[in-house]
Amino acid sequence: MSTYTESIERLIENLIKFPGVGRRSAERIITYILNASAQEVETLAQGIIRVKQNVRLCKVCNNLSEEDLCRICQNPHRNKEIVCVVEKPSDVTAIEKSGSYRGVYHVLLGSISPLEGKGPSDLKIDGLLERVKQNCIKEVILATDADTEGETTAMYLTKVLKPFAIPVSRIGVGLPFGANLEYADSTTLSKALESRRSII
Ligand SMILES: [Zn+2]
16 A cells, blocks of 8 residues: 555656656655745646646647747748658757758658558648648658658658659658657757758
């Protein structure tokens, strides 16, 4: 039987639902909470609620945003003619950190994964095609991960983008197979973007 109080035990059960948080980590977080000031804990709890209430997806690119359009889509200095397609919002953050990209993004919110039963219809692909149809997009850069799912997704996108007759390229040089974009360092990402190869 647990020696913790009922409220601690309940919080542990909730914390271990977080990705990467096991029981030991949950216990450490609770120790931190117990040692922190009431104000700090209040700020933390409010912060979680505020993120949940305010953060939504950008209506254009599906990046995380607190307004209809994310900051990148709103920025008049970004080149709206080049779209970099990524799997998740954290990939946008990784590429932005590299500081070498001035175009806009399209976040698919996943990748094609037959093993997990995820097909093209589970991703935000229609929105991408709609953007290509309606806007003057002159180039699409496929920056999905360098693993099997990412490559499968890139191949599928190449196929559906082909009829639009715009240049489509794939980043890759410098990224080892299996690499997750969000964990690649800025220099590698800059080089991968620079050395993208044309597919169409
Ligand atoms: Zn956006």
